[in-house]
Amino acid sequence: MYVFLILTTWSLLVGAVDITSKNLSLTLNPEVIPAEYVQSYVKTVNSSIEYVFLYPEIDNNSTARINVQSNATSEKPLLVVVKQKKGILSWQIPLFIESKNTNTQWYNKTSRTLCSLKYYKQLNQIKLDNSNVIVSIFTSSELPVFFNLTVVLENDFYLGLGETREITISPSEPRYYGYSFSNQVESGSVLMKIESDSDTCMTVAIQNTTCPVFDLERNIQFSRYWQTVSQLGGITIPKEIYPSGFFVVLVLKGDDTDCTDQTGSVLRSKIVKLSITPNITKREGIKSALIAFIIGIAFFSFYIIGVITHNVRLRRRLRQQLTDELETPSRPEELLTPEIEEAGPRYDDTLNDDSSLDEDDIDMLDDAFSDKEIIRTRKVLAVSDLARKDPKILRHKSRLYLYYLGTIAVFYALPVVQLVATYQNVLHVTGNQDLCYYNFLCSHPFFWFSDFNHVFSNFAYILLGLLFIILTYVREQNDREYEEKKKSYGIPQHYGLFYAMGTALMMEGLLSACYHVCPNHSNFQFDTSFMYIISVLCMVKIYQTRHPDINARATVTFAVLALMIFLGTVGVLNDTDYFWIVFTLLHLIVCLSLTAQIYYMGRWRLDKGLVRRVIMTFRHDARAGVIHLLRPMYGGRLLLLVIANLCNVAIAVLGNMHHEKDFATFLLAVLMLNLLLYTFFYIVMKLCYRERILLQPLCYIILSFITWGFALYFFINKSVSWSLLPAQSRRYNMPCKLLNFFDFHDIWHFLSALAMFFSFMVLLTLDDDLEDTHRSQIPIF
Structure with missing residues (x-):
């Protein structure tokens, strides 16, 4: 019994020492680099080093866009963490995008837009100083992993009324822009319009001006308004719902199933034109309706x-x-009943x-x-x-x-x-x-x-x-x-x-x-x-x-x-096709029945004696001669009914085809x-x-x-x-x-x-x- 306890204790001590040694071997050595906006930083990283890029202070009303490209693999991805004074944003490269009908797509080039600090709800009532943007990049791969980092200031983040902007997006490079109603004097609404020559499926969303922003396919549906778009889309945005403005978020989907019922191209990129135009005010709308x-x-x-x-x-x-x-005095003969009445x-x-x-x-x-x-x-x-x-x-x-x-x-x-x-x-x-x-x-x-x-x-x-x-x-x-x-x-x-x-x-x-x-x-x-x-x-x-x-x-x-x-x-x-066949047969049978009803002026009945009456009529007409047999009793009426039935046959054929x-x-x-x-x-x-x-x-x-x-x-x-x-x-x-x-x-x-x-x-x-x-x-x- 004592021998067993001693052996167990020894094994636990050896395991603890082994784990400690492994953790020490995985300790990252951070390398802090003072960085500048717009400049590209090309580096290699492995499991023993972490790069920390320290960017200059950014105004609380401004934002920045981070572009990262790497050759990392899905087994040992590159991790990107962006820190602000009150916000953090992280993702991995390659970035995986789910597809309904194909395998998961991996993207080695990513771009994300930072959310301005002034849009964090917790900080709305606090006066903040300008803050730095800190980008940390590391990986668990023992082999060197290449990456290219660029951070640029978004000077054109806000959309102008009547402005049209051309934007390129991909599943790993979503974009979003802001709009403020402050420049719009009259209360009313604006129309956000999306146009593109490409059928590639995307989602456009309207969100409140709060952080975080849902700019990925997996979370964009948490927005206030969203819709799928292929070539044309639009949303009317009332000022009363967004008095402080709104974000327009553009995300390209992993496939085209939601837009065309087809998967679409594997290489996914889309150029869109985004515009914000004034809409009529409520007063103008009421006037038009009146x-x-x-x-x-x-x-x-x-x-x-x-x-x-x-x-x-x-x-x-x-x-x-x-x-x-x-x-006027009437003559006796005028008091007689008119001949037409006696008829x-x-x-x-x-x-x-x-x-x-x-x-x-x-x-x-x-x-x-x-x-x-x-x-x-x-x-x-x-x-x-x-x-x-x-x-x-x-x-x-x-x-x-x-x-x-x-x-x-x-x-x-x-x-x-x-x-x-x-x-x-x-x-x-x-x-x-x-x-x-x-x-x-x-x-x-x-x-x-x-x-x-x-x-x-x-x-x-x-x-x-x-x-x-x-x-x-x-x-x-x-x-x-x-x-x-x-x-x-x-x-x-x-x-x-x-x-x-x-x-x-x-x-x-x-x-x-x-x-x-x-x-x-x-x-x-x-x-x-x-x-x-x-x-x-x-x-x-x-x-x-x-x-x-x-x-x-x-x-x-x-x-x-x-x-x-x-x-x-x-x-x-x-x-289904079977339903259309059954309906077409029913349609044509009803047409023939109504034709007989109209031709015989309501004297035609579909009952057990129908066949017998038809045979007797045929025999009677045949005895009167071939001409009498073939000549219709109501020629003009028959011609019009034949035309009507041909029209019904034509619409039945066209209906089944188109x-x-x-x-x-x-x-x-x-x-x-x-x-x-x-x-x-x-x-x-x-x-x-x-x-x-x-x-x-x-x-x-x-x-x-x-x-x-x-x-x-x-x-x-x-x-x-x-x-x-x-x-x-x-x-x-x-x-x-x-x-x-x-x-x-x-x-x-x-x-x-x-x-x-x-x-x-x-x-x-x-x-x-x-x-x-x-x-x-x-x-x-």
């Missing part, structure tokens, strides 16, 4: 005044006509006694089939054949669109508002400018919004939607004064659909504003959902015009819309194209039946074409693209174009709102020429 809003209110007011004036004149003229008729069935005779408020009773064709001798023996059906329901029932059914839409709008909008509010809060907390796809060159922070102008410009949809609802109400009240005449003359009006269209336009403005709070790939559906609804409601309205009794039920319509929104969600989340992972926009394009085709079909068929287009709807048609044309121009010349990565999307960023406050997308909001309003007015007034035409003389198509 100008746009006043123009909208003026348009709204003049339109209302015009409608009121027109109604007053119309009532005065009608009263005068009634007075003239009462004063059509009387309303009271065609009204079913068992009509109810049941939607199944409204929508099915049972009433039309009850008079099969009339329906099936006439080649051209009249509106009177499909307008046999009680107007109260039709009015109730039409109102259901508005009720369902209002319910959907409330339940849809509330979670949307909550979600985008969360997005905005996350943006403020994290400073991640890649979260939202703004046009950073025309993005004006105001109140709680980071991009107020794109949110505000959606007021046009709300204002014009409200105007359309008012015009619809006025028209409905005018029609009620002549309700008895309206029972047999003109197109039966379903004003509930028009109210739903106006409400949908207002909701489009609200949800588009919510989307623009933080536009990105995940919430783009907020901006398109009610555009889907508007497109479908317009098509339903066009079909209802000549098919009053067999119009689609509101429940079925909104079920179809729910399916569309579901497909839009799946397309955004799972944008969809660019933007299914939501493609689905909207499909719906808008079919709405345009159906409107064109309706107008052409109207002219084919020698019906007139009055001056008012003609003006609306021309205005809608003009506004849609200009609106699409501004839409195509986009300022962002959420289908790309954030850095790629910023290539589309552009300066403000209107009132120094609005860009092309804001103008798209204004013009598209006008275009939809004029399009709605086309549908509201297109058949005004038929007001005095008996329904038995109005054809169905």
